Amino acid sequence: MRLIGKQEIEDIAIGAALLGTGGGGDPYIGKLMALQAIEDNGPVKVLSVDEVPDDALIVPSASMGAPTVMVEKVPSGEEAIGAFQSLETYLGKKIFATMPIEAGGVNSMLPFALAARLGLPVVDADGMGRAFPELQMVTFYLEGVSATPMVLADEKGNHSLLNTVNNVWAERIARSATIEMGGSVMLSIYPMNGQTVKRSGIPDTLLLEERIGRSIREAKQRNEDPIAEVLKLTNGYKLFKGKVTDIDRKTETGFARGVATIEGMEAYQHEELYLRFQNEHLLAETKEKVLCMTPDLIAVLDSDTGMPITTEGLRYGARCVVVGLPCHPKWRTTKGIETTGPRYFGYDVDYTPVEKLADKEEA
Amino acid sequence: MRLIGKQEIEDIAIGAALLGTGGGGDPYIGKLMALQAIEDNGPVKVLSVDEVPDDALIVPSASMGAPTVMVEKVPSGEEAIGAFQSLETYLGKKIFATMPIEAGGVNSMLPFALAARLGLPVVDADGMGRAFPELQMVTFYLEGVSATPMVLADEKGNHSLLNTVNNVWAERIARSATIEMGGSVMLSIYPMNGQTVKRSGIPDTLLLEERIGRSIREAKQRNEDPIAEVLKLTNGYKLFKGKVTDIDRKTETGFARGVATIEGMEAYQHEELYLRFQNEHLLAETKEKVLCMTPDLIAVLDSDTGMPITTEGLRYGARCVVVGLPCHPKWRTTKGIETTGPRYFGYDVDYTPVEKLADKEEA
Numbered sequence: 180m181r182l183i184g185k186q187e188i189e190d191i192a193i194g195a196a197l198l199g200t201g202g203g204g205d206p207y208i209g210k211l212m213a214l215q216a217i218e219d220n221g222p223v224k225v226l227s228v229d230e231v232p233d234d235a236l237i238v239p240s241a242s243m244g245a246p247t248v249m250v251e252k253v254p255s256g257e258e259a260i261g262a263f264q265s266l267e268t269y270l271g272k273k274i275f276a277t278m279p280i281e282a283g284g285v286n287s288m289l290p291f292a293l294a295a296r297l298g299l300p301v302v303d304a305d306g307m308g309r310a311f312p313e314l315q316m317v318t319f320y321l322e323g324v325s326a327t328p329m330v331l332a333d334e335k336g337n338h339s340l341l342n343t344v345n346n347v348w349a350e351r352i353a354r355s356a357t358i359e360m361g362g363s364v365m366l367s368i369y370p371m372n373g374q375t376v377k378r379s380g381i382p383d384t385l386l387l388e389e390r391i392g393r394s395i396r397e398a399k400q401r402n403e404d405p406i407a408e409v410l411k412l413t414n415g416y417k418l419f420k421g422k423v424t425d426i427d428r429k430t431e432t433g434f435a436r437g438v439a440t441i442e443g444m445e446a447y448q449h450e451e452l453y454l455r456f457q458n459e460h461l462l463a464e465t466k467e468k469v470l471c472m473t474p475d476l477i478a479v480l481d482s483d484t485g486m487p488i489t490t491e492g493l494r495y496g497a498r499c500v501v502v503g504l505p506c507h508p509k510w511r512t513t514k515g516i517e518t519t520g521p522r523y524f525g526y527d528v529d530y531t532p533v534e535k536l537a538d539k540e541e542a
Numbered sequence: 543m544r545l546i547g548k549q550e551i552e553d554i555a556i557g558a559a560l561l562g563t564g565g566g567g568d569p570y571i572g573k574l575m576a577l578q579a580i581e582d583n584g585p586v587k588v589l590s591v592d593e594v595p596d597d598a599l600i601v602p603s604a605s606m607g608a609p610t611v612m613v614e615k616v617p618s619g620e621e622a623i624g625a626f627q628s629l630e631t632y633l634g635k636k637i638f639a640t641m642p643i644e645a646g647g648v649n650s651m652l653p654f655a656l657a658a659r660l661g662l663p664v665v666d667a668d669g670m671g672r673a674f675p676e677l678q679m680v681t682f683y684l685e686g687v688s689a690t691p692m693v694l695a696d697e698k699g700n701h702s703l704l705n706t707v708n709n710v711w712a713e714r715i716a717r718s719a720t721i722e723m724g725g726s727v728m729l730s731i732y733p734m735n736g737q738t739v740k741r742s743g744i745p746d747t748l749l750l751e752e753r754i755g756r757s758i759r760e761a762k763q764r765n766e767d768p769i770a771e772v773l774k775l776t777n778g779y780k781l782f783k784g785k786v787t788d789i790d791r792k793t794e795t796g797f798a799r800g801v802a803t804i805e806g807m808e809a810y811q812h813e814e815l816y817l818r819f820q821n822e823h824l825l826a827e828t829k830e831k832v833l834c835m836t837p838d839l840i841a842v843l844d845s846d847t848g849m850p851i852t853t854e855g856l857r858y859g860a861r862c863v864v865v866g867l868p869c870h871p872k873w874r875t876t877k878g879i880e881t882t883g884p885r886y887f888g889y890d891v892d893y894t895p896v897e898k899l900a901d902k903e904e905a
Contacts, residue, residue: 337705337706337707339703339704339705339719340704342701342702343699343700348700351722352700352702354722356702356715359715
């Protein structure tokens with residue numbers, strides 16, 4: 180057990196935004212909500228998965244929808260409490276702890292805001308070790324865990340409790356409800372016992388996020404290169420450095436989809452990188468070759484500060500470094516690739532791990 | 543209390559299809575389901591509203607979606623039972639009886655199929671005294687009754703339980719879920735106690751349906767004009783007689799919308815009637831004048847048999863009589879007109895009762 184106060188929240192927010200690969204919502208909004216809740220209620224207990232009783236009820240809390248909408252429609256926190264308590268009532272069992280479903284600006288922070296307000300601990304695990312755009316894209320799903328019963332709650336006070344035959348149906352029905360409810364809602368989802376969390380979750384994601392955030396912060400204090408620190412902590416690769424020259428972005432069917440063009444600088448001069456995203460950065464390629472693809476992580480970092488940039492934060496003229504990080508091994512299984520690989524998102528390439536693509540490069 | 547067997551079901555089905563004003567789903571499918579359930583389980587008890595205890599839990603059962611879809615995706619009956627039992631579990635109280643939410647081919651029959659299978663009575667009341675295309679278009683809504691908690695269930699086994707801040711949100715969220723769930727689902731909706739049914743429902747709709755159906759059947763046996771009998775029972779008006787010459791129909795945003803053109807015959811020669819519908823027939827007009835409009839009832843009857851024709855049953859060449867019937871007085875209040883009047887459906891006319899339009903005609 181460790182306590183998460185304001186400094187830890189600041190560090191986790193940065194690490195989560197980086198692992199969020201451009202998605203998971205605006206890190207600023209989520210952080211403000213978590214900081215305010217900790218200011219009001221004191222630090223939040225974080226439990227490692229080993230500290231969770233096997234029969235305890237754990238319910239992840241998350242937002243669903245297009246981050247471009249959430250920037251304008253900031254959650255009050257009441258939505259999450261409503262979604263949580265509705266599910267608790269329905270299940271007829273006290274919830275022991277919450278946890279994040281993914282790494283990402285908002286969805287790593289919201290469980291802290293909720294936990295602080297309800298006096299519950301947060302379990303140090305998630306279902307992605309990164310961010311992904313759809314509900315069934317979690318390691319819980321790979322292990323056969325049901326997303327439902329789940330509750331969607333909007334800021335108006337509408338609640339929808341779903342029980343679906345599988346997680347793809349949960350995603351479909353919840354997505355259309357989300358659009359109707361204003362494009363962004365809070366969820367309580369994937370209710371699990373402690374044993375299932377241990378079996379199907381990715382452990383220690385919060386710890387990694389905190390380390391990434393702290394190393395970026397401390398490198399800047401020492402005037403060192405924060406990006407080198409990040410690559411060390413994550414076994415990652417520097418893919419590209421350049422300047423954003425074009426963004427083609429639209430919010431459709433509840434997602435923020437698009438492609439950013441980055442013109443190379445320094446060692447990458449005369450090259451162009453195309454960064455394709457659907458809430459998250461999913462594929463980075465030049466005219467000649469693919470450099471990194473989902474489910475491996477593609478993060479875009481401000482070239483001066485090392486701070487991660489979200490897909491909705493990508494702006495014309497932004498100077499950035501693009502890095503590729505290997506995903507958790509659970510994603511590299513056959514079912515993992517089927518669920519989150521490039522073909523699922525409509526890119527006509529076979530999955531190749533980022534380290535193989537990088538090795539080819541060096542060979 | 544009276545018992546409803548197979549002959550009564552046959553009569554109610556015809557009367558319900560007529561009051562359904564072209565909507566409420568295919569009468570044949572609903573009737574088959576009710577007849578089969580009565581064959582298997584025996585007659586169903588119908589209670590008049592006076593026979594319902596004030597504190598008994600009453601839950602209407604209904605289908606939602608485009609009738610054009612339901613003709614191809616016939617409900618098995620399990621969806622309705624699932625929706626019903628989910629709501630019973632959620633409310634933690636035994637359901638005393640079910641009832642129809644509207645008059646219409648499927649939605650008048652499905653409560654009988656459900657009641658027969660579960661051994662429950664049906665209350666003789668509904669929320670429309672006709673059919674309407676949206677969930678909040680019920681007299682329950684005019685009296686401030688909430689549509690939620692409600693459950694949507696599809697044939698795959700997906701359930702969605704909604705709790706919304708008002709009935710317009712219930713309609714919006716349920717409609718988008720219905721489309722995602724395949725275009726047609728079963729609902730348990732507007733849970734009410736007996737007192738609320740008495741206050742907010744339209745009583746004796748089943749009795750009227752049965753009388754209409756029986757009078758059409760008996761008039762045919764006596765070789766008399768069934769349509770004259772119907773007009774007597776409903777205080778209705780004959781608006782037009784003709785032959786369908788054009789149908790413009792599309793299924794969009796979960797509704798079957800369109801307009802039928804009917805070329806006049808006999809006294810109506812050289813005239814054309816335009817019949818505008820959105821699941822139900824909503825407005826009947828010639829080039830010169832409006833003859834009848836929602837919330838008054840517009841029914842299209844086969845000119846030979848007197849049998850009601852649904853919007854999806856309208857076919858090129860069909861010879862028909864169009865009749866207009868006054869709606870229940872609850873619909874003629876300010877809130878009633880706001881909720882179901884011509885302007886709500888996008889027709890730029892003020893509501894005028896069918897009897898006034900007919901009087902003008904005669905004057």
